[in-house]
Amino acid sequence: MKIHEYQAKNLFSSYGIPVEKYVLCNLAGEATKAYDDMAMPRVVVKAQVLTGGRGKAGGVKLAKSRDDVTLYAGSILGMTIKEYTVEKIIVSEAVNISSEYYVSFAIDRNSKSAILMMSAEGGMDIEEVAATTPEKIYKFPIDPLIGIPGYLARKFAFYLFKDVAQVNQMASILQKLYKLFVDKDASLAEINPLVLTGEGNLIAIDAKMTFDDNALYRQPQIHALFEPTEAEKVEAYAKEKGFSFVHLEGEIGCMVNGAGLAMATMDMIKLYGGRPANFLDIGGSSNPNKVIDAMNLLLKDPDVKVVLINIFGGITRCDDVASGLLTAFNQIETDIPVVVRLTGTNEREGREMLKGTRFKVAETMSEAVHMAVNN
Ligand code: ADP
Numbered sequence: 001m002k003i004h005e006y007q008a009k010n011l012f013s014s015y016g017i018p019v020e021k022y023v024l025c026n027l028a029g030e031a032t033k034a035y036d037d038m039a040m041p042r043v044v045v046k047a048q049v050l051t052g053g054r055g056k057a058g059g060v061k062l063a064k065s066r067d068d069v070t071l072y073a074g075s076i077l078g079m080t081i082k083e084y085t086v087e088k089i090i091v092s093e094a095v096n097i098s099s100e101y102y103v104s105f106a107i108d109r110n111s112k113s114a115i116l117m118m119s120a121e122g123g124m125d126i127e128e129v130a131a132t133t134p135e136k137i138y139k140f141p142i143d144p145l146i147g148i149p150g151y152l153a154r155k156f157a158f159y160l161f162k163d164v165a166q167v168n169q170m171a172s173i174l175q176k177l178y179k180l181f182v183d184k185d186a187s188l189a190e191i192n193p194l195v196l197t198g199e200g201n202l203i204a205i206d207a208k209m210t211f212d213d214n215a216l217y218r219q220p221q222i223h224a225l226f227e228p229t230e231a232e233k234v235e236a237y238a239k240e241k242g243f244s245f246v247h248l249e250g251e252i253g254c255m256v257n258g259a260g261l262a263m264a265t266m267d268m269i270k271l272y273g274g275r276p277a278n279f280l281d282i283g284g285s286s287n288p289n290k291v292i293d294a295m296n297l298l299l300k301d302p303d304v305k306v307v308l309i310n311i312f313g314g315i316t317r318c319d320d321v322a323s324g325l326l327t328a329f330n331q332i333e334t335d336i337p338v339v340v341r342l343t344g345t346n347e348r349e350g351r352e353m354l355k356g357t358r359f360k361v362a363e364t365m366s367e368a369v370h371m372a373v374n375n
């Protein structure tokens with residue numbers, strides 16, 4: 001899960017990591033008012049979207065007057081950055097930058113630990129630095145049992161700074177950022193750039209955090225910051241209903257019991273020249289409510305042209321599944337063709353019950369997939 005810069009900065013502040021002053025605004029008029037209230041000659045107007053690269057896309061502008069603020073706020077609000085529409089901006093204190101650094105903690109699968117990454121070449125071109133001069137990015141795996149005690153924090157800080165006052169500021173930022181990263185089950189906590197000001201202070205003027213979705217159940221404060229995209233809203237609905245669901249690009253909606261069978265169904269659809277619209281494992285049981293919830297989920301996707309229900313009846317008997325399907329579809333209003341393949345315990349009885357109804361009944365998986373693809 002991602003959060004906005006202003007939200008990450010709120011977290012930074014609560015952990016004592018220095019950030020510049022900023023005001024969140026939804027309208028250009030609010031930005032002008034924020035400028036008046038802040039009483040600073042120069043401010044930066046910044047798009048709040050869940051993606052990086054805002055500076056290069058024109059979503060970060062230095063304003064030197066009240067009119068500049070109104071103009072930039074008006075042009076940034078509503079602009080599109082990498083498919084995200086800007087709905088919020090911050091008006092930030094313009095910081096007197098002497099140099100820009102990069103600092104982040106991330107999960108590193110190779111060292112099976114958190115890893116600290118730092119560079120003196122921070123700023124908007126960090127991807128370029130990583131690609132062409134990777135030696136300029138220092139990497140230090142963090143032992144979870146040791147963490148970052150003072151001596152280590154200072155050791156790391158000396159890689160970027162010579163001046164003792166700055167080393168101490170940096171050491172403190174590293175310890176606080178690591179604590180925030182661990183406390184909140186983050187998968188990334190990034191400051192790019194961390195700037196050294198003309199006055200000799202270190203300030204985080206950008207902040208990016210992502211969190212482990214599997215840990216959100218124990219991070220209510222973080223979960224409350226979730227702003228789902230349309231696709232994520234659908235996935236959240238699926239999760240709430242207890243389904244494993246992944247949205248895909250195709251037209252064939254799949255409803256399957258068991259993850260392995262769901263994977264095999266998708267493979268076979270591809271093999272026969274079709275495209276699955278989703279992966280959906282509805283789990284065991286023949287409860288009609290489950291089928292209703294699953295159909296509601298599939299019908300949220302306007303691309304779905306046909307639904308393929310592929311059920312293996314083991315403990316769940318196929319006749320129970322058939323009766324569940326009949327009950328469920330009494331309550332579902334759709335003209336979309338529905339192909340059903342039932343196999344396993346009482347499959348014949350199940351198929352018999354579905355004959356002459358709205359369902360297209362197949363005997364084998366291959367037949368069912370053909371029917372769905374050629375529908
Ligand atoms: P992004 O990483 O999405 O491009 P940043 O917040 O890093 O956005 O901003 C891009 C650049 O704009 C920074 O590298 C910095 O040079 C400048 N900048 C951003 N915020 C400020 C600020 N408050 N004061 C001065 N310069 C800023």
Ligand code: MG
Nearest residue numbers: 123192193206
């Ligand atoms: Mg940045």
